[in-house]
Amino acid sequence: MNINHLIENNKNRYLEELMDLLRIPSVSADPAYQPAMRKCAEWVQKSLLSAGVDSAEVIETDGHPVVYAEKHIGSQYPTVLVYGHYDVQPPDPLELWDSPPFEPVIKSGNIYARGAADDKGQFYMHIKAFELLAEQQALPVNIKFMIEGEEEVGSANLRSFLLQHQSRLAADVILVSDTSMVGLDTPSIETGLRGLAYLEVTATGPNRDLHSGVYGGAVANPINALCAMIASLHDESGRINIPGFYDEVVELSQDERTAMAKRPFDLAAYQSALGVDAVAGESGYSTIERTGIRPTLDVNGIWGGYTGEGAKTVLPSKAHAKLSMRLVPNQSSENIAALFTAHFRAIAPPGIRIDVRPHHGGEPVVTPTDMPAYRAATLAIEQTFGKSPVPTRGGGSIPIIALFEEILGLKTVLMGFGLDSDAIHSPNEHFGIENFLKGIETIAHFHQQFAVLAEHK
Amino acid sequence: MNINHLIENNKNRYLEELMDLLRIPSVSADPAYQPAMRKCAEWVQKSLLSAGVDSAEVIETDGHPVVYAEKHIGSQYPTVLVYGHYDVQPPDPLELWDSPPFEPVIKSGNIYARGAADDKGQFYMHIKAFELLAEQQALPVNIKFMIEGEEEVGSANLRSFLLQHQSRLAADVILVSDTSMVGLDTPSIETGLRGLAYLEVTATGPNRDLHSGVYGGAVANPINALCAMIASLHDESGRINIPGFYDEVVELSQDERTAMAKRPFDLAAYQSALGVDAVAGESGYSTIERTGIRPTLDVNGIWGGYTGEGAKTVLPSKAHAKLSMRLVPNQSSENIAALFTAHFRAIAPPGIRIDVRPHHGGEPVVTPTDMPAYRAATLAIEQTFGKSPVPTRGGGSIPIIALFEEILGLKTVLMGFGLDSDAIHSPNEHFGIENFLKGIETIAHFHQQFAVLAEHK
Numbered sequence: 001m002n003i004n005h006l007i008e009n010n011k012n013r014y015l016e017e018l019m020d021l022l023r024i025p026s027v028s029a030d031p032a033y034q035p036a037m038r039k040c041a042e043w044v045q046k047s048l049l050s051a052g053v054d055s056a057e058v059i060e061t062d063g064h065p066v067v068y069a070e071k072h073i074g075s076q077y078p079t080v081l082v083y084g085h086y087d088v089q090p091p092d093p094l095e096l097w098d099s100p101p102f103e104p105v106i107k108s109g110n111i112y113a114r115g116a117a118d119d120k121g122q123f124y125m126h127i128k129a130f131e132l133l134a135e136q137q138a139l140p141v142n143i144k145f146m147i148e149g150e151e152e153v154g155s156a157n158l159r160s161f162l163l164q165h166q167s168r169l170a171a172d173v174i175l176v177s178d179t180s181m182v183g184l185d186t187p188s189i190e191t192g193l194r195g196l197a198y199l200e201v202t203a204t205g206p207n208r209d210l211h212s213g214v215y216g217g218a219v220a221n222p223i224n225a226l227c228a229m230i231a232s233l234h235d236e237s238g239r240i241n242i243p244g245f246y247d248e249v250v251e252l253s254q255d256e257r258t259a260m261a262k263r264p265f266d267l268a269a270y271q272s273a274l275g276v277d278a279v280a281g282e283s284g285y286s287t288i289e290r291t292g293i294r295p296t297l298d299v300n301g302i303w304g305g306y307t308g309e310g311a312k313t314v315l316p317s318k319a320h321a322k323l324s325m326r327l328v329p330n331q332s333s334e335n336i337a338a339l340f341t342a343h344f345r346a347i348a349p350p351g352i353r354i355d356v357r358p359h360h361g362g363e364p365v366v367t368p369t370d371m372p373a374y375r376a377a378t379l380a381i382e383q384t385f386g387k388s389p390v391p392t393r394g395g396g397s398i399p400i401i402a403l404f405e406e407i408l409g410l411k412t413v414l415m416g417f418g419l420d421s422d423a424i425h426s427p428n429e430h431f432g433i434e435n436f437l438k439g440i441e442t443i444a445h446f447h448q449q450f451a452v453l454a455e456h457k
Numbered sequence: 458m459n460i461n462h463l464i465e466n467n468k469n470r471y472l473e474e475l476m477d478l479l480r481i482p483s484v485s486a487d488p489a490y491q492p493a494m495r496k497c498a499e500w501v502q503k504s505l506l507s508a509g510v511d512s513a514e515v516i517e518t519d520g521h522p523v524v525y526a527e528k529h530i531g532s533q534y535p536t537v538l539v540y541g542h543y544d545v546q547p548p549d550p551l552e553l554w555d556s557p558p559f560e561p562v563i564k565s566g567n568i569y570a571r572g573a574a575d576d577k578g579q580f581y582m583h584i585k586a587f588e589l590l591a592e593q594q595a596l597p598v599n600i601k602f603m604i605e606g607e608e609e610v611g612s613a614n615l616r617s618f619l620l621q622h623q624s625r626l627a628a629d630v631i632l633v634s635d636t637s638m639v640g641l642d643t644p645s646i647e648t649g650l651r652g653l654a655y656l657e658v659t660a661t662g663p664n665r666d667l668h669s670g671v672y673g674g675a676v677a678n679p680i681n682a683l684c685a686m687i688a689s690l691h692d693e694s695g696r697i698n699i700p701g702f703y704d705e706v707v708e709l710s711q712d713e714r715t716a717m718a719k720r721p722f723d724l725a726a727y728q729s730a731l732g733v734d735a736v737a738g739e740s741g742y743s744t745i746e747r748t749g750i751r752p753t754l755d756v757n758g759i760w761g762g763y764t765g766e767g768a769k770t771v772l773p774s775k776a777h778a779k780l781s782m783r784l785v786p787n788q789s790s791e792n793i794a795a796l797f798t799a800h801f802r803a804i805a806p807p808g809i810r811i812d813v814r815p816h817h818g819g820e821p822v823v824t825p826t827d828m829p830a831y832r833a834a835t836l837a838i839e840q841t842f843g844k845s846p847v848p849t850r851g852g853g854s855i856p857i858i859a860l861f862e863e864i865l866g867l868k869t870v871l872m873g874f875g876l877d878s879d880a881i882h883s884p885n886e887h888f889g890i891e892n893f894l895k896g897i898e899t900i901a902h903f904h905q906q907f908a909v910l911a912e913h914k
Contacts, residue, residue: 029767044622048596090769096665194670198768207732213651213853214637217753218744221736223778224687224756231688234681270666275664276806280677287675296674299681300771305758306779311655311816312547313781313854314757314882321680322763324770326673338761350735359768365838392781396670397770425668425771441751 003135003444007437014128014440015433021086022104027086028064028153037149040086041065044147047124051131053145059165064149068165071134071143079142080447080455081171081410082130083400084178085124085151088115089425097426110211116431118424122177122417123147129443140451144171148400149337151178153200153362155400162229162407164262172454173373173445174404177439179394179416183368184434186264187385189377190394190414192292193401195364197337198300201344202355203229203319205393209305210315220351222319223304229322229347229354233297238282240297240325242343245336250329253295256411261287263390273421292393296326322359326395333361333399346385363398365412372453373413380445381415384438415446458546459595460901464894470586471897472568472890473532474504477541478577479570480562485521485544485610485682494606497543498522504581508588510602516622518614525622527878528591528600536599537904538628538867540857541580541586545572546882548631552588553884566890571887575881579634579874580614581606582893584684584902597908601628605857608635609620611817612857619907620862629911630635630830631861634896641891643721644842646834647851647871649749652784654794655757658683659802659812661788666762666895667772677808679776680761686811688780690754691731695739697754699800702793707786717745720847730878737902749850779816779913782900783852790818791857819856822869829910830870837902839870841895 007014026040027033041058048056048069056069064087080428091114092102104113111121114308126145133139146169148158162169179190205222206215235241252260271279281290290296304319308310325336341356348354368374368393381389394414404410416438423429464471474761483497484490491867498515505513505526513526521544548571556562568578583602590596603626605615619626636647662679663672692698709717722745728736738747747753761776763769782793798813805811825831826848838846851871861867874896882887 029769030482030765072863090763090765092763092765093666122876184579194668196770198770200768207735208880208885209550209883210731211853212753212755212781213653213748213783213851214877214881215731215748216755216781216852217751218738218747218852219731219733220559220735221755222755224691225761227684227756227759228691230681231685234685258659264483274676275674276662276668278677279675280806281675289677291670294674296669297681298669298673298678298772299684299762300669300769301764301773302680302710302776303760305756305765306549307548307758307777308487308547308549309659311779311781312486312757312882313653314626315755316758319759320764322768324673324768326670349737351737352732393674394670396511396668397674406602421670423665424671425769426666428665451669 001138003132003441006132006200007440018077018111018121018124019104021124022115023102025102026087027090028150028151029090037064037087041067041149046154048126048145051127052134061161063157066149066161067145068149069145070141071130073139073142078139078450079144080450081144081146081169081174083128083174083176084126084147085119085149087149087152088118089152091360093427098428106118110430111433112428112430114278114429117418117422118429119151119178121431121436122439125177125439126415126443129440132440135445137269139447141447144169144303151398151400154168154362158400159403159407162403166408169196169408171410174412176398176408176412176414178398179396179414179418180418180420180422181416182263182390182437187381187387187389188392189389190416191369191391192366192393193414194325194395194397195331195333195362196362196397196399197333197340198324198359198361199337200320200322200357200359204317204353205351206315206317209317212313212315215315219315220349221315222315222352225349226319227343228302231297232347240295242339244339248330248332249295252291252319257289260292260393261286262400263288263392277349288435291395293328295328295331297323299323311354320332326397327364329364329366331364337361362397363402365401367412369412369416373411373450376446376449376453377413377415379449380442383445384442410438417440458595460589460898463589464897466744468894475568475578475581476561478581479568479572480559482559483606484676485545485607486547492594494521494544498524498606501543504584505602507834508584509781510619518618520614523606523618524602524604527601528587528596528834530596530599533596535907536601536628537907538603538626538631539583539602540631540633541575541583541604542606542700543604544606544609545575545577546609550884555885563890566606569885569887571886573886574875574879576608576635578888578893579896582634582874582896583900586897589897590901590904594905596839597885598904601626608855608857608896611819613817614858614863615857623865628867631867631869633855633858633869633871634873635855636853636871637875637877637879638660638848638873639720640876641895644838645821646846647849647873648826649823649846650821650871651852651854652788653781653819653854654784654790654797655781655815655816655818655855656794656797657779657816659808661774662808663774666774669772670771676772677806678772678810680773682806682809683761683776683778686801687756689804690774691788693874697752699796701796702752705787705789706752708784717850718743720849750785752785752788754780756780763912780871783854786821786823788821790820794818817856819854820859822858824869826869830868830907833903833906833910834870834872836906837899840902843897872899
């Protein structure tokens with residue numbers, strides 16, 4: 001069976017189907033998209049059934065539903081649980097998109113649409129790889145699909161879902177394509193992900209908006225105060241200035257850092273792709289380390305006072321910010337959120353009241369490289385790309401990975417085929433067609449390799 | 458003629474007319490209100506004509522028109538030029554108003570509406586005081602009215618208007634009611650106003666919104682950077698941290714400060730009215746000094762990144778802020794704007810580009826207390842309130858006052874009847890009915906007193 005050849009023959013159909021999926025505006029963060037979320041879940045269910053699974057269901061949760069499907073070929077065969085998510089990030093700012101986010105277009109070898117890479121384009125590779133093997137009567141493993149709808153809002157209901165369906169989710173490994181590789185010429189596998197603590201703060205000064213002339217200089221301005229408080233969260237060296245923040249951080253050994261540094265990285269290309277004349281961050285660490293093995297704190301949004309046309313001389317009553325911290329082993333999302341909250345309240349200046357509201361969080365993970373599934377992924381990538389993958393640490397967060405291990409006792413392989421330049425969470429998100437097709441091929445190889453290696457357990 | 462009695466007989470009509478004026482949403486900052494601005498100018502023109510002026514015109518400018526009217530009784534009589542503005546501040550945040558901003562209501566002795574005190578309620582007192590004297594054939598001075606429509610957006614076109622109409626604007630003094638007094642039991646006259654420099658800044662980091670996990674910690678975040686830059690504009694003592702900012706500031710003598718301190722001020726009442734547990738500001742100065750004789754810097758608005766529902770893990774491309782500085786003698790608005798711009802660009806961290814766009818500005822003023830018009834105002838206030846007014850320094854800015862002196866060579870009397878608690882520029886702006894009626898009475902007295910004193914020049 002020539003997988004490559006079969007993919008080539010079906011590629012136009014694969015792309016058309018993916019574009020159908022991308023046309024559904026499944027934004028989980030915004031209640032206005034509720035009907036689209038439902039429609040998307042049902043679309044995924046149908047696509048799994050037509051790909052040849054034994055059964056596929058849309059399973060309700062307290063939030064958006066999970067699509068679950070399985071194909072059983074025999075209990076003597078190993079079982080792969082595929083995880084993905086059909087929800088996407090909000091598309092705004094809309095005015096920065098070159099084409100509408102939910103009207104996918106193909107340009108210079110990429111599909112442009114919200115969700116193209118994160119994660120519709122990537123979980124759909126798994127459905128097509130499965131379909132291909134099933135059609136050829138060549139499926140060598142049992143497969144289970146769990147495609148959720150709340151990854152972009154913190155998978156709040158997945159814990160209870162895992163607890164409730166623990167037995168039917170039994171598997172030998174979890175395979176996830178929701179990350180990126182260094183490049184088509186430098187295949188890689190992510191061996192770690194950062195955790196997340198996300199909070200929203202409100203600074204309140206006077207009980208009403210004031211005239212900045214009549215009161216300015218005598219009454220604490222909540223915007224100025226919030227800016228000063230946020231500024232104080234980093235020191236001159238770029239370290240985060242919250243007592244206890246680094247207490248649990250696992251420092252990598254010099255050998256580990258040297259190994260990481262071997263990963264090809266072109267700083268000049270990185271800067272010019274982002275349009276910045278310099279990178280920034282914690283001193284003493286490289287860009288790869290800053291995004292891979294070090295925790296961070298970013299303001300994701302800020303608003304307060306008059307933001308309309310022209311000028312208004314107001315001293316506002318309130319100012320707001322959304323902040324998130326990326327966490328590394330062994331930081332705990334809950335603990336860091338508590339440290340932040342206590343510290344941020346403590347540094348409020350006279351005349352300012354602070355409210356802190358937690359959003360979602362997630363734990364950092366490191367995935368093992370000494371298990372059969374990781375070796376299977378390595379061999380599959382070598383078959384497709386002719387090169388051995390380099391292990392990398394991803395800067396993003398998939399809170400669910402830590403949950404899998406905690407509740408299902410399962411390890412995960414993060415075999416992603418996106419690129420950092422795919423602009424996920426940004427305007428003009430896109431996914432390379434070659435990445436998509438090579439991903440399907442690699443996933444098919446993975447199942448074959450894993451069937452062999454897992455048997456030797 | 459018993460002015461008091463005449464006002465009592467007409468007060469219901471006065472209030473109904475003022476409420477008509479307040480129903481016109483004349484917001485100068487927002488182009489959407491353009492038709493309302495026009496309608497308001499024509500309403501003012503009509504009200505002047507029916508009050509008895511010889512002529513009233515709506516005079517075009519490059520922006521919103523100026524309403525100009527005059528009543529000439531004889532060149533042997535002194536001439537008073539009344540200045541006011543018919544434009545108002547934007548009403549947002551709308552949700553904080555107890556009643557719609559352009560549907561005036563009378564509650565517990567106040568008229569609630571945007572513009573009630575700033576400045577419709579106050580310039581309308583002048584029209585009614587004039588009407589009253591004219592009806593009684595008792596007008597003792599020539600009167601000119603110049604009611605503009607761009608005070609809340611910086612009077613950008615008034616300089617050219619003054620230059621163009623210099624001769625017809627000839628007068629002995631300018632009388633303005635666009636400020637506040639300490640209280641009905643403590644009448645006061647403002648003898649100084651702060652200047653203003655208002656700018657908008659944009660911090661740009663990467664060329665697109667980024668995923669805060671993939672890039673967070675390695676790429677400068679424009680919100681964090683803007684916050685740090687804004688925080689650095691004040692030092693620990695609350696002084697403004699811009700090189701050269703204080704170079705031209707006139708420090709008051711200890712005697713002057715002692716005199717200012719005599720003005721009654723209840724800090725506890727001030728704090729509880731604003732709902733703050735502490736005041737704040739430049740150390741070494743009282744609250745009255747902080748708002749009267751010291752320059753300040755306030756952020757009037759800030760925005761950037763994701764500000765919608767829920768959580769979005771974005772590292773935004775841009776962050777924005779509107780900032781304004783209140784200036785004191787002898788700071789120059791243009792010079793301070795230039796110092797700010799140079800400094801703010803200079804402190805941009807690596808990876809962040811800064812754009813600074815100036816909005817409107819205005820020069821600080823001190824009005825003389827040793828001229829006939831000021832004595833006339835003092836006597837008029839004594840007649841109405843039975844108390845001599847205390848001189849105060851206002852924290853607000855009326856850029857036009859400095860222009861009057863520069864171009865027309867005229868001094869101004871700032872005889873305002875508002876209260877600091879009127880919530881101008883805030884939700885639920887209001888104006889005391891007693892202030893309104895006493896203002897009309899005082900203005901009528903002023904003309905009579907000035908007619909006598911000005912003759913003795």
